[in-house]
Amino acid sequence: xxxxxxxxxxxxxxxxxxxxxxxxxxxxxxxxxxxxxxxxxxxxxxxxxxxxxxxxxxxxxxxxxxxxxxxxxxxxxxxxxxxxxxxxxxxxxxxxxxxxxxxxxxxxxxxxxxxxxxxxxxxxxxxxxxxxxxxxxxxxxxxxxxxxxxxxxxxxxxxxxxxxxxxxxxxxxxxxxxxxxxxxxxxxxxxxxxxxxxxxxxxxxxxxxxxxxxxxxxxxxxxxxxxxxxxxxxxxxxxxxxxxx
Numbered sequence: 164x165x166x167x168x169x170x171x172x173x174x175x176x177x178x179x180x181x182x183x184x185x186x187x188x189x190x191x192x193x194x195x196x197x198x199x200x201x202x203x204x205x206x207x208x209x210x211x212x213x214x215x216x217x218x219x220x221x222x223x224x225x226x227x228x229x230x231x232x233x234x235x236x237x238x239x240x241x242x243x244x245x246x247x248x249x250x251x252x253x254x255x256x257x258x259x260x261x262x263x264x265x266x267x268x269x270x271x272x273x274x275x276x277x278x279x280x281x282x283x284x285x286x287x288x289x290x291x292x293x294x295x296x297x298x299x300x301x302x303x304x305x306x307x308x309x310x311x312x313x314x315x316x317x318x319x320x321x322x323x324x325x326x327x328x329x330x331x332x333x334x335x336x337x338x339x340x341x342x343x344x345x346x347x348x349x350x351x352x353x354x355x356x357x358x359x360x361x362x363x364x365x366x367x368x369x370x371x372x373x374x375x376x377x378x379x380x381x382x383x384x385x386x387x388x389x390x391x392x393x394x395x396x397x398x399x400x401x402x403x404x405x406x407x408x
Contacts, residue, residue, distance in 0.1 A: 177206030180213050204239060207246045219335050220250060220274070221257035221328040225264040226375055240264055250274035257331040259324060260285035277335075279327040281320065287331050289323050297359060299323055303330065303340060310340040313347050318357055319384035357384060366390075 177183070177200065187198055202220075206212055225243050247268040250256055256272055259265045260280035269276040279287040286306060293300040301323050303311045315326055330343040352358060360367040370381050385392060 175205070176201055176203040177211050180211050183211065184214060202246065204242045207242050217250060217254055219255045219257070219332045220246070221332060222247060222265050222268060223259055223325060223328060224262045226377075244268055244271060247272050247274070255332075255335040257287075257328045259328070260288075261324065277331055279331050280324055285327075287327055287334070289327055291320070291323065294318070294320075303327070303344075305334075305340070311344040313344050315347055316350060317352055319380055321380040321384075322357075357381065 178186075183200070190198060200212075200215075202212055222243060225240050243265075247256055247258075248271045250272060252273045252275075254274035256268075256274040256276050257279050258269055258272075258276055260278035260282040262280075266278065266284075269278065277287055278285045281289055281291070288304045289301040290304065291299070291301050292312070296318055298314055298316050299318060299320070299322065300312070300314045302309055303313060313326065315322060317326075326347050329347070330340065333343045333346075334340065355369045355371045358369045360369065368385070370377070
């Protein structure tokens with residue numbers, strides 16, 4: 164958003180509708196042709212994305228989160244489903260085939276749904292070749308055709324899944340798989356997303372895990388590190404009782 168930066172961070176994942184539309188209009192006037200928006204469950208429920216039509220979308224997972232706002236997991240899942248249902252027949256939606264709840268959303272979508280993931284049922288699928296503490300190598304299949312082998316500079320199968328979602332959206336825009344491979348292999352990891360810091364004799368891996376799914380992903384990734392492990396965690400407030408259980 165306007166003015167956003169280290170000294171002025173947005174106060175919410177998805178701003179209110181007037182702010183989004185004002186920003187997108189200003190971006191278009193400056194020559195922008197595409198925009199990427201992270202849509203929170205709050206934004207869907209409160210219609211912060213009202214008036215927007217998405218050319219492509221991706222749903223990565225549905226795990227218990229923000230239940231203080233939605234009330235229960237069923238209501239949270241229904242909000243995510245509503246977003247998929249709101250997509251037009253001119254849109255493409257990438258759905259995580261490895262998440263049963265997300266996979267079912269394909270039935271409700273007027274958009275062209277593409278399943279991605281590690282599951283044999285996925286149309287856009289990854290075959291894991293090598294898993295390490297700082298990177299993951301995998302082969303990408305579109306249908307039965309191998310289209311690229313990627314060495315992602317990130318650990319964790321969840322990051323492979325995220326990479327597939329990005330490749331799927333790029334593919335829907337006509338970007339060839341090999342161009343996506345180059346982009347992914349040169350990707351610079353975000354801070355505090357399985358960020359590795361070497362401090363003397365210790366290796367510190369920092370992650371902002373916000374819900375049960377995030378913690379599970381981090382712990383599964385840690386299995387690839389064959390050395391003594393100490394876990395230090397803090398529970399963030401304002402996310403309901405469920406994440407603390």
